[in-house]
Amino acid sequence: MRDRDRAAQVRVAVIGGGGTGAALLYDLADRGFACTLFERGELTSGTTGRHHGQLHSGARYATGDVEIARECAQEVTVLRRIAPESIEMNYGLFLALTEADEAYAAEFAAACEAAGIPARRVTREEALRYEPRISPKTRFAYVVPDGTLDAYRLPLQFFASARARGASVRPFCEVTGIRSAGGSVTGVSFYDYERRQERHSPADVVINAAGPWAEKVARVAGVVLPVTPAAGTMVAVRGRVCNMVVSHLHPPGDGDIIVPQRGLSIIGSTQWETEEPDGVRAPERDIEWLRERADDLVPGFSGEPFHAAWTAVRPLAGRSVEGGRSLSRGFTVVPPGTGAPAGFYSIVGGKATVLRAMAEAVADRLCGDLGLDVAGRTATTALRSHRDYFSRKTS
Ligand SMILES: Cc1cc2nc3c(=O)[nH]c(=O)nc-3n(C[C@H](O)[C@H](O)[C@H](O)COP(=O)(O)OP(=O)(O)OC[C@H]3O[C@@H](n4cnc5c(N)ncnc54)[C@H](O)[C@@H]3O)c2cc1C
Incomplete structure (x- = not known):
């Protein structure tokens, strides 16, 4: 047989x-x-039906979580080939806004290269040509093959x-x-x-x-x-404040990615551990805090018409110390x-x-x-x- x-x-x-x-x-x-x-x-x-919808190039994880960064880099190519109708390949911009971000840039670029993620450094002017609404504090940026995927x-x-x-x-x-x-x-x-x-x-x-x-x-x-269930809040406003995925050039943290999804812009996320993955609600304080963080990347985000705030729960393998960001x-x-x-x-x-x-x-x-x-x-x-x-x- x-x-x-x-x-x-x-x-x-x-x-x-x-x-x-x-x-x-x-x-x-x-x-x-x-x-x-x-x-x-x-x-x-x-x-699955509630996440951010970012097709990760892996750049976000390159400095700390290299295995998943490599997997993401490979899967972007695969998913573009096998499921183009569910993907918008709009690329991503990592913005250096502070001195600390500038200092982190060399490590970021080296880690992306090691993980097989093409990351191209662009000047402030070039970044602003791509995305006119990004922060005027932008010193320079990296373009990476991020995109968006339709979660459904x-x-x-x-x-x-x-x-x-x-x-x-x-x-x-x-x-x-x-x-x-x-x-x-x-x-x-x-x-x-x-x-x-x-x-x-x-x-x-x-x-x-x-x-x-x-x-x-x-x-x-x-x-x-x-398994550590780690909840996170996201906030969507109506309209696209950007067409690329806009991230902060620093080690992964809270409120540091804006993802354009169809006619919406979504800032995410926060993260906290929960014992029970069902029925987790978005805390009020997260909503305001996220909108303020979004303004750091794209000023005026918080002034756009509010659409929705919701949570999803990450399935992180292992038992967490300190809220889940330390888990791979x-x-x-x-x-x-x-x-x-x-x-x-x-x-x-x-x-x-x-x-x-x-x-x-x-x-x-x-x-x-x-x-x-x-x-x-x-x-x-x-x-x-x-x-x-x-x-x-x-x-
Ligand atoms: C805030 C946040 C933002 C995120 N953003 C992104 C992003 O931008 N890009 C990205 O790539 N990833 C993102 N993720 C991660 C991603 O959402 C998850 O890794 C992925 O959706 C998990 O899918 P899953 O199928 O493993 O789990 P789930 O989608 O949760 O599927 C598990 C299913 O099992 C069902 N189930 C449970 N118990 C039973 C039972 N006893 N019998 C039958 N069915 C059962 C549940 O109802 C559920 O539908 C994000 C996660 C969070 C929390």
């Missing part, structure tokens, strides 16, 4: 219908696995492509138990909110892609998985191990920008563990349109 046919005998349950789960479902279905995804709410209703359409492209390869998607189905026998996974129990009943689904492999809820889901399987934005594949039934995997951490690479890492690991020689193809195959998700066409 060919390895792809052997994969078809393996039933995989993916838990979590955010970007990571979407990309994973697609990768697994493309390799031939029989897979079903369970999402407790609407698709992308977790962190990109996952839908993966879902549509997964379904075209035979995968099933079950929104409004919350996994409540991991079933096992003889130390191996045998399926999942889930509550179906549409039918209003508890149900079961057989599976040989279960993959936990529940983002900031991954620790809770792992606990259901008897697995201790440290990298991702980890957690294979079955002590306490976990055979066949139970988790994927934690990461960024929306690297969702495809995260999925590929899990699928590679699973194939390796099962002794299946089925290579991933998602880096080179164009995704279906997000519109296909809304139709029943499969070819």
Whole structure:
């Protein structure tokens, strides 16, 4: 039997219908696995539907978090190739506004080069030609290949492509138990909110892609998985104050990126740890503070018509000290191990920008563990349109 046919005998349950789960479902279905995804709410209703929407070139992380910086740099190229309809490639400007920023510039440029991120230094005048509304305090800037991604359409492209390869998607189905026998996974129990009943689904492999809820889901399987849910507020005003992603040239901090998204401009974000990822609200003090920080980058931001303020919760792998900024934005594949039934995997951490690479890492690991020689193809195959998700066409 060919390895792809052997994969078809393996039933995989993916838990979590955010970007990571979407990309994973697609990768697994493309390799031939029989897979079903369970999402407790609407698709992308977790962190994925609420983030900043920046397609990270990796420059933000280059000085402190080099692994994820490299991953981002590679994935920008990949996503531009496979999902152009979900991406606006508007590039980014890192502004040096102070003496301290000037001093940081050499380290930034060297780190970008080491991570394979093209960063071009431009004069104040050139930066102002690109973005006339940036701070007049700008001393110089770097242009990097940042962009914006559509937080909803990109996952839908993966879902549509997964379904075209035979995968099933079950929104409004919350996994409540991991079933096992003889130390191996045998399926999942889930509550179906549409039918209003508890149900079961057989599976040989279960993959936990529940983002900031991954620790809770792992606990259901008897697995201790440290995840730090780190909440952040963002504020949007109407209109585009800039067309490029505008960032402050300093080590990553709060309130230092403005992302233009369609007809809005979004400043983000703050960050604090929370024990419970559900129902986190944007604190009033964050909203005012963020608008003031936005004015430092683009004066007049706070005077634009207010559109919305909201929060999302980062799924950071590991246990944090000091609010989460110290934790890497990298991702980890957690294979079955002590306490976990055979066949139970988790994927934690990461960024929306690297969702495809995260999925590929899990699928590679699973194939390796099962002794299946089925290579991933998602880096080179164009995704279906997000519109296909809304139709029943499969070819
Ligand atoms: C403030 C902020 C700004 C950010 N900005 C950016 C950015 O600009 N660019 C970028 O690349 N990244 C950004 N990120 C990071 C990015 O948003 C996340 O890394 C990414 O969205 C995580 O996706 P996910 O699929 O892993 O998690 P999620 O999208 O949270 O998906 C997990 C899903 O699991 C579901 N679930 C939970 N429990 C169960 C269960 N028992 N059964 C079934 N389903 C379950 C949840 O409902 C949820 O939909 C930002 C994050 C934050 C917090």
